[in-house]
Amino acid sequence: MTERVKKAAVEIGFDAVSVARADALTSEMVHYQSWLSNGYHGLLGYMERNLDKKLDVRELLPGARSVVVVARNYYTPFKHEPDACGKISRYAWGDDYHEIMWPMLNELAEVVAQLVPGTQSKGVVDTAPVMDKQWAVRSGLGWQGKHSNILRRDIGSWFFIGVLITTAELETDDEYPDYCGSCTACIEACPTGAIVEPYIVDATRCISYWTIEVKPEHQIPDTIVNELENWMFGCDICQNVCPWNRFQTPTTENGFLPRNGELELDPEDVLNMDQASFSARFRKSPIKRTKLAGLQRSAEALKQTNKS
Numbered sequence: 001m002t003e004r005v006k007k008a009a010v011e012i013g014f015d016a017v018s019v020a021r022a023d024a025l026t027s028e029m030v031h032y033q034s035w036l037s038n039g040y041h042g043l044l045g046y047m048e049r050n051l052d053k054k055l056d057v058r059e060l061l062p063g064a065r066s067v068v069v070v071a072r073n074y075y076t077p078f079k080h081e082p083d084a085c086g087k088i089s090r091y092a093w094g095d096d097y098h099e100i101m102w103p104m105l106n107e108l109a110e111v112v113a114q115l116v117p118g119t120q121s122k123g124v125v126d127t128a129p130v131m132d133k134q135w136a137v138r139s140g141l142g143w144q145g146k147h148s149n150i151l152r153r154d155i156g157s158w159f160f161i162g163v164l165i166t167t168a169e170l171e172t173d174d175e176y177p178d179y180c181g182s183c184t185a186c187i188e189a190c191p192t193g194a195i196v197e198p199y200i201v202d203a204t205r206c207i208s209y210w211t212i213e214v215k216p217e218h219q220i221p222d223t224i225v226n227e228l229e230n231w232m233f234g235c236d237i238c239q240n241v242c243p244w245n246r247f248q249t250p251t252t253e254n255g256f257l258p259r260n261g262e263l264e265l266d267p268e269d270v271l272n273m274d275q276a277s278f279s280a281r282f283r284k285s286p287i288k289r290t291k292l293a294g295l296q297r298s299a300e301a302l303k304q305t306n307k308s
Contacts, residue, residue, distance in 0.1 A: 001115050002171040008111040009070055012104050013253065014162070015155055016071040018173040022064040022138035022165065024056040028134040035200065042204035050129035051104055057130060061122045061165045066172075068108070068164040069132070071150075072101060075158035075248040076255040078263055081228040085306060086265040086299070089208065089234025090158065092286040093263060094256035096162045099284065101125045105162050112168050121166040132161045140173035145188035146198040147238035153179060156245035161220055179244070186238035191227040195238065207235035216293030225301045232265055232298045259285060267306075270299035 009017040010257060025209065032054070041047040053059040057067060058294055075095065080087050105123030113119050124130045133150055136142055141161070142150040149157040180198075189197045194205035203209040210220045229237070239245055273281075276291040287295065 009108055012107050014070040017067050018139040018141040019170045020067045021172050022057050022067050025134050040202045053129040054131050057165045062165045064165045066166050066168055066170040067135050069135050069141045069160040070162045071141055073155045073159045073251045075251055077250050080263055084264045085230045086232040086267050087230050088238050092233055093258040095284050096286050098125050100255050101162045105164055108164055112166055116168040117212055119168045121164055124163040130163050131238045132163050135163055138162050140176045143176045143178040146180050148201045151244050156248045157239050158248050185241045189237050189241040191229055192224055207231050211298045212290050214260045216297055220301050267299040267302045270295050
């Protein structure tokens with residue numbers, strides 16, 4: 001049955017699939033709480049909430065026996081120009097990945113229900129209190145790189161993670177070996193020093209944190225503004241330098257192709273944008289997450305750093 005579920009996942013369009021037993025993430029939670037106690041989550045208060053559900057997915061789905069973890073490659077073979085300003089993180093070039101991943105997970109849940117009548121399943125794409133990276137490691141989907149992203153030898157780190165919690169009992173996979181070795185490319189490349197030690201990221205030093213996650217009323221610190229390296233929404237530096245991302249293959253999902261061919265946004269255009277045009281332009285884009293005020297905050301920061 002497990003192989004049929006995995007085969008169905010691939011047929012649906014996922015690039016990889018693995019399974020873990022729905023046990024408590026006890027050791028992982030110890031590391032997570034240590035990360036929180038160090039304040040590395042910064043202003044993201046939601047990361048402190050629902051720890052019971054993050055620890056144990058059975059709090060989200062009573063009777064859960066298995067956690068199916070899937071990967072969807074989003075790599076498209078385009079690159080920013082060296083002097084480009086207003087760069088967008090690769091994951092946000094295309095359509096909102098939630099809108100692509102959710103129907104795929106729902107379809108996989110239907111397959112499980114057909115194979116095991118009476119089964120209950122819950123699909124998650126980073127919108128519920130589920131530690132998807134930890135489940136990716138526990139299930140053997142990949143290993144956690146020193147930049148904290150999940151890696152696979154076949155598609156690197158350019159993929160989205162989906163989780164299907166299910167009451168069906170499936171065969172589990174072995175964990176994926178860690179192939180980072182002695183490499184420290186990501187640590188050395190981060191302009192703000194956000195990777196404070198291997199596998200640990202201080203979000204408060206991360207460009208993505210300040211250009212995506214932090215609410216617009218908070219100003220980007222000068223220490224970050226001075227090191228933005230022309231990023232407006234997110235940052236891919238640690239992934240761009242990762243040797244394992246030399247082996248990526250283009251996605252088969254057209255929805256991940258750059259919208260209107262845009263890899264960057266012009267700061268002046270963003271600063272002159274009104275709410276109606278922002279909403280229309282980014283309606284199906286991950287960029288809508290930061291809201292107009294957040295995007296304009298980043299544009300203003302880039303304008304400051306690029307004054308002649």
